[in-house]
Amino acid sequence: MRVNFTVNGRRHEADDVWEGESLLYVLRERMGLPGSKNACEQGECGSCTVRLDGVPVCSCLVAAGQVEGRDVVTVEGLADFAAHRSDAHPGTGCAPGACGTALDSARRWKAAPAGEETRDTGELSPIQQAFIDAGAVQCGFCTPGLLVAADELLERTPQPSDADIREALSGNLCRCTGYEKILDAVRLAAARAEETV
Amino acid sequence: MGVTGSPTNINQGTRTKGGIGESTLRPDGILKVTGEFAYSSDMWHEDMLWGHTLRSTVAHAEIASIDISEALATSGVYAVLTYDDLPTAMKNYGLEIQDTPVLAHGRVRHHGEPVALVAADHPETARRAAAKIRIDYRELPVVTDEASATAPGAPLIHEGRDDHHIGHVPHPNIVHRQPIVRGDAEAAKARADVVVTGDYYFGMQDQAFLGPESGLAVPAEDGGVDLYVATQWLHSDLRQIAPVLGLPEDKVRMTLSGVGGAFGGREDLSMQIHACLLALRTGKPVKIVYNRFESFFGHVHRHPARLHYEHGATRDGKLTHMKCRIVLDGGAYASASPAVVGNASSLAVGPYVIEDVDIEALALYTNNPPCGAMRGFGAVQACFAYEAQMDKLAAELGMDPVRFRQLNAMEQGTLLPTGQQVDSPAPVAELLRRVKAMPMPPERQWESAGEHPDVRALPGGLSNTTHGEGVVRGVGYAVGLKNVGFSEGFDDYSTARVRMEVIGGEPVATVHTAMAEVGQGGVTVHAQIARTELGVAQVTIHPADTKVGSAGSTSASRQTYVTGGAVKNSCEAVREQVLEMGRRKFGTYHPAWATAELLLEGGKVVTDGGEVLADVADVLEDEAVDIELEWRHRPTEAFDLRTGQGNGHVQYSFAAHRAVVEVDTELGLVKVIELACAQDVGKALNPLSVVGQIQGGTIQGMGIAVMEEIMVDPVTAKVRNPSFTDYLLPTILDTPTIPVDVLELADDHAPYGLRGIGEAPTLSSTPAVLAAIRNATGLELNRTPVRPEHLTGL
Numbered sequence A: 001m002r003v004n005f006t007v008n009g010r011r012h013e014a015d016d017v018w019e020g021e022s023l024l025y026v027l028r029e030r031m032g033l034p035g036s037k038n039a040c041e042q043g044e045c046g047s048c049t050v051r052l053d054g055v056p057v058c059s060c061l062v063a064a065g066q067v068e069g070r071d072v073v074t075v076e077g078l079a080d081f082a083a084h085r086s087d088a089h090p091g092t093g094c095a096p097g098a099c100g101t102a103l104d105s106a107r108r109w110k111a112a113p114a115g116e117e118t119r120d121t122g123e124l125s126p127i128q129q130a131f132i133d134a135g136a137v138q139c140g141f142c143t144p145g146l147l148v149a150a151d152e153l154l155e156r157t158p159q160p161s162d163a164d165i166r167e168a169l170s171g172n173l174c175r176c177t178g179y180e181k182i183l184d185a186v187r188l189a190a191a192r193a194e195e196t197v
Numbered sequence B: 001m002g003v004t005g006s007p008t009n010i011n012q013g014t015r016t017k018g019g020i021g022e023s024t025l026r027p028d029g030i031l032k033v034t035g036e037f038a039y040s041s042d043m044w045h046e047d048m049l050w051g052h053t054l055r056s057t058v059a060h061a062e063i064a065s066i067d068i069s070e071a072l073a074t075s076g077v078y079a080v081l082t083y084d085d086l087p088t089a090m091k092n093y094g095l096e097i098q099d100t101p102v103l104a105h106g107r108v109r110h111h112g113e114p115v116a117l118v119a120a121d122h123p124e125t126a127r128r129a130a131a132k133i134r135i136d137y138r139e140l141p142v143v144t145d146e147a148s149a150t151a152p153g154a155p156l157i158h159e160g161r162d163d164h165h166i167g168h169v170p171h172p173n174i175v176h177r178q179p180i181v182r183g184d185a186e187a188a189k190a191r192a193d194v195v196v197t198g199d200y201y202f203g204m205q206d207q208a209f210l211g212p213e214s215g216l217a218v219p220a221e222d223g224g225v226d227l228y229v230a231t232q233w234l235h236s237d238l239r240q241i242a243p244v245l246g247l248p249e250d251k252v253r254m255t256l257s258g259v260g261g262a263f264g265g266r267e268d269l270s271m272q273i274h275a276c277l278l279a280l281r282t283g284k285p286v287k288i289v290y291n292r293f294e295s296f297f298g299h300v301h302r303h304p305a306r307l308h309y310e311h312g313a314t315r316d317g318k319l320t321h322m323k324c325r326i327v328l329d330g331g332a333y334a335s336a337s338p339a340v341v342g343n344a345s346s347l348a349v350g351p352y353v354i355e356d357v358d359i360e361a362l363a364l365y366t367n368n369p370p371c372g373a374m375r376g377f378g379a380v381q382a383c384f385a386y387e388a389q390m391d392k393l394a395a396e397l398g399m400d401p402v403r404f405r406q407l408n409a410m411e412q413g414t415l416l417p418t419g420q421q422v423d424s425p426a427p428v429a430e431l432l433r434r435v436k437a438m439p440m441p442p443e444r445q446w447e448s449a450g451e452h453p454d455v456r457a458l459p460g461g462l463s464n465t466t467h468g469e470g471v472v473r474g475v476g477y478a479v480g481l482k483n484v485g486f487s488e489g490f491d492d493y494s495t496a497r498v499r500m501e502v503i504g505g506e507p508v509a510t511v512h513t514a515m516a517e518v519g520q521g522g523v524t525v526h527a528q529i530a531r532t533e534l535g536v537a538q539v540t541i542h543p544a545d546t547k548v549g550s551a552g553s554t555s556a557s558r559q560t561y562v563t564g565g566a567v568k569n570s571c572e573a574v575r576e577q578v579l580e581m582g583r584r585k586f587g588t589y590h591p592a593w594a595t596a597e598l599l600l601e602g603g604k605v606v607t608d609g610g611e612v613l614a615d616v617a618d619v620l621e622d623e624a625v626d627i628e629l630e631w632r633h634r635p636t637e638a639f640d641l642r643t644g645q646g647n648g649h650v651q652y653s654f655a656a657h658r659a660v661v662e663v664d665t666e667l668g669l670v671k672v673i674e675l676a677c678a679q680d681v682g683k684a685l686n687p688l689s690v691v692g693q694i695q696g697g698t699i700q701g702m703g704i705a706v707m708e709e710i711m712v713d714p715v716t717a718k719v720r721n722p723s724f725t726d727y728l729l730p731t732i733l734d735t736p737t738i739p740v741d742v743l744e745l746a747d748d749h750a751p752y753g754l755r756g757i758g759e760a761p762t763l764s765s766t767p768a769v770l771a772a773i774r775n776a777t778g779l780e781l782n783r784t785p786v787r788p789e790h791l792t793g794l
């Protein structure tokens, strides 16, 4: 089947999708966006978290057909998404299809074994920068999902309490950090946002 | 040319930023937060196929027949392989003993053992085709514990063993056994005023790294194969892969792809040989990615253990003797079991002075899942038991448990039960003092004056099952002793290639090693070392591959020590050569070239007095200095197989924990409120990463205390919970705050005085949590993990 949907603000279609494929599989294997991770593919770890019409979901549990006509944001589009939220549409986020990251720029790096290319990253979103600065990234496999979930938390609750952070991120497993530095990162992003207000 | 006849001030040769001791950020951080970092499961190749493994549904059986015809006829399937398709006579692999079949031949020995492989054009096609393979199993009785493994007439897991341990084991179903006898424990017992004994059980833990086993094998025109894979030790994989494929090692080219955590679980091979076999058979690139269910079968676990301990002490609190027996379940294949036995026995006494000991540790062959390396490696199980014993003794003597430990704490100069002297700082009493001195978290945090209780702060959290009526607090302490690096005479070396050249007018260093970056931050530290030693701002870390010599394993807390040491060593050689070039070019301009101690700093050659002699760019011009060297720490020796005596270990690391828990005694629920840690790291090369490692290790230890356990059915030896739904891992809601106090007492034998740090915090956190729960409830609690039924007595 063919699925039409918006990814990181741009319209796309995926062809030859078999009806059992998940959104995660389509993003990773058909669209060349492997940023969303495949740690359990059973809805338990949150590493595949993307936003579907603004709501954080485990993309491994979403059948590809379910996203027909809908709007998906992945970690690859997070920086642009966050920039638009603060610049173009403060406090709300973009309307579907209006803004966003083109597939080619989201995919500037391609997971082919021949020659690993690093790109000029440009701007990071505040939560991405905070994860780096706070040392919240170790192996980094949990990071994309956590970033999407944490960004959504900060959009909803710009100054979250520790209990708020824990609750919002409780669906995202991390095996490396012990979570303390992840808490630090979210606190740091919130504090920086407060300073700039 | 910026030379250099006249003396200049050091201010121009500023110290290079981002050297050791600073919290520099990860070089791979930006790629990881933007989703662009290429993990092994992200590998992709045009025209690639997907591989899938068919695994045994029973734990112990003869394979009467395998019928692959229907699978092979499935549209989209390119190959189906069984044992018969293996290309050479070498059909097994193994870290130490080659007892693990690439694909089962004739017999399966554990639930989930690989039996057949499929390659197809879609992962689902491969899975469905695998399901069409017909296997006729004739089930055999299972061996699951010591009694069944050594009973008369017990089936032998490996008949006709010919490995070098077989001569020293009392039964062929025992992989390895190590006694350690020192002094006379029986005689010393006579001096004891109190004697306590305990039987403990330590459950099977899973590494549960998040990045699944995965990789891509690409067949090459020369008949070889290129393998992109997540592993802990490229060269160890290579040594095991090449003979099975029938290829010389230089035709199996391995490149490390992004590793999503390891914790010991990637020391053994998983999909490496399978992907190569399928690629070589089909002539197409083959990608294999395990799902989580398969991952639970695809790697070895932490050995579950039964431990019997006896300790004695005098009235004034001095330990008199210790006797223990540690039985580790190694499962169906040896993996790292012999080395785990060596660690469990040699560290069984913990960080305490006890002169008279009688220790025995052994690992069994059973039909349970194979067990091998996991963070803490044999020392974890022992620590759980000896720390429980310390609390029991303190209680018997009416002493404070921390005071009692401090009275018996080892220090620099103490002899271990192996007769080896600890010849670097061993601040055990001090770490306990520090962790005890940390401020306590406030009590009853769910009560905010006059308001409704905040149920989120209660055990059970939002389930709102209590308002705190049955909640009691407990505090517990523990400390542990872990060796660093590979022990018992292993040639534990590492190799680093360092290149220095001028690019765009700036000196640039490139560090090339085969070190597996598994998340621990080795790449960060290598850049820091190169900046410190070579005085360059810009350091490139070359991808890890087998084009450079072995770096050894990213395990045993050894990588910063050994590969860090190799990078330092190679940098020093590069520096010497750069200075030599400088002397030849500019030696006549200034006498200091010949007389002074020279350094590289801020891109310049400077004297130890701070005079700048030259720009490195001018010394090198368009030449590059490129040096590859091996580096070894001081050698160790094997333990005597009867007495356990020998200088077996390189270095030790120490961590202490204080756990604060709240237990709902009515519901049987535990909330860990805080896990404070004090650890000696020798020298913190990157303080931010050090704290991150300590916190991560602490939570893995907490997991085993309160939730993590692979459940194996005792009758069928089948795994009951191979999923993240049923194998519980700590979430951010389950984890406490983790204040960390880092002590830096240099070890004079190690590069920069550093001490391996990754494992020690996993040791002491488990017994500290157990001690706190015992303190809260008064229950004995001799097993991990503690479950609600153990607390409510149901």
Ligand code: FES
Pocket (backbone or CB within 6 Å): A037, A038, A039, A040, A041, A042, A043, A044, A045, A046, A047, A048, A049, A058, A059, A060, A061
């Ligand atoms: S991969 Fe989707 S929740 Fe784990």
Ligand code: FES
Pocket (backbone or CB within 6 Å): A136, A137, A138, A139, A140, A141, A142, A143, A173, A174, A175, A176, A177, B210, B260, B261, B519
């Ligand atoms: S899982 Fe490795 S950093 Fe979170």
